[in-house]
Amino acid sequence: MSLASLPMYDLPELAEATAALWDGLARHLRRTGIADVPAARLAAPLLPDHWLEPDLLLSQTCGYPLRHVLKDRVQLVATPCYAASGCEGAGYCSLVVVPADSPAADLADLRGRRVAFNAPDSQSGFNVLRAAVAPLAEGGRFFAEAVATGSHAASLELVAGGGADVAALDCVSFALFQRGGRPATESVRILCRTGAAPALPFITAASTSDADLFRLRQALRAAIADPALATAREALLLRDVMLLPDSAYDVILDQERAAIAAGYPRLD
Numbered sequence: 001m002s003l004a005s006l007p008m009y010d011l012p013e014l015a016e017a018t019a020a021l022w023d024g025l026a027r028h029l030r031r032t033g034i035a036d037v038p039a040a041r042l043a044a045p046l047l048p049d050h051w052l053e054p055d056l057l058l059s060q061t062c063g064y065p066l067r068h069v070l071k072d073r074v075q076l077v078a079t080p081c082y083a084a085s086g087c088e089g090a091g092y093c094s095l096v097v098v099p100a101d102s103p104a105a106d107l108a109d110l111r112g113r114r115v116a117f118n119a120p121d122s123q124s125g126f127n128v129l130r131a132a133v134a135p136l137a138e139g140g141r142f143f144a145e146a147v148a149t150g151s152h153a154a155s156l157e158l159v160a161g162g163g164a165d166v167a168a169l170d171c172v173s174f175a176l177f178q179r180g181g182r183p184a185t186e187s188v189r190i191l192c193r194t195g196a197a198p199a200l201p202f203i204t205a206a207s208t209s210d211a212d213l214f215r216l217r218q219a220l221r222a223a224i225a226d227p228a229l230a231t232a233r234e235a236l237l238l239r240d241v242m243l244l245p246d247s248a249y250d251v252i253l254d255q256e257r258a259a260i261a262a263g264y265p266r267l268d
Helices: 012-032 123-136 152-160 171-179 183-187 210-225 227-235 246-261
Strands: 056-060 074-082 094-099 114-117 145-148 166-170 188-193 202-205 238-242
Touching (some): 012 056, 114 123, 123 152, 152 183, 171 183, 183 188, 202 210, 210 238
Parallel strands (some): 114 145
Antiparallel strands (some): 056 202, 094 188
16 A cells, blocks of 8 residues: 655644645546555654655655655655745745844844754754854854754744744745744744745655656646645645756755855754
8 A cells, every 4th residue: 555645734723724635636646547546644654764665655855854864765756836935936945033022133143042943854944044054153153052842833932932042944834834823923023034945845755657756746736726626725825836856956965065064064
């Protein structure tokens, strides 16, 4: 039995929309002729373990693991385009947020402060912020402390509650948090935006045949054009998909290498 998941923006307040999108995608996958389409997506997949399952039909990952632990072990299907502030085409960025009453005017004002990040293998919460801060680091240090929270939502809550002074949040996640009415979004302000990278890619197993890869792309395009999925797409801010080469994600490696070359391999 093949596996499928849509884990990256599967927020509780978007459960209905995510389920509807998957149901529509599954319908279009079957119409393209893919024989083994799971009846249900994995609700709470263990990341990144399930991404490496040989029976993975379709999932979504972050660009950082795509160029590291998943490199040459999965195939890039397509890159989504989102209708969120900070997105352009298939690109997205992170929003650097601070408490609403923070006196910080720019990144330099955060020297010696406490930073929250979701995970060290996150492009939007770790890698891109490290790249932004690297030119400001002295002796390999900038922040006084870095706290791993496990999710963008947890990082947002920590900054909003004063437990951290700054975090970088995926701009799509932040837009979805705002639309979902999360109070923490009212207790922070956006200090600046980071550099851009391609958005979180849809992937399939390395063993997926060329024919089924073509069908996956057909199904994604069909789902984007399906009027019956318009409400789900709008709720998820999903407006299109693009076919990009794997090399489009090399900007993530460039950001990482620049930070390391500047003597700033860690986020502290």
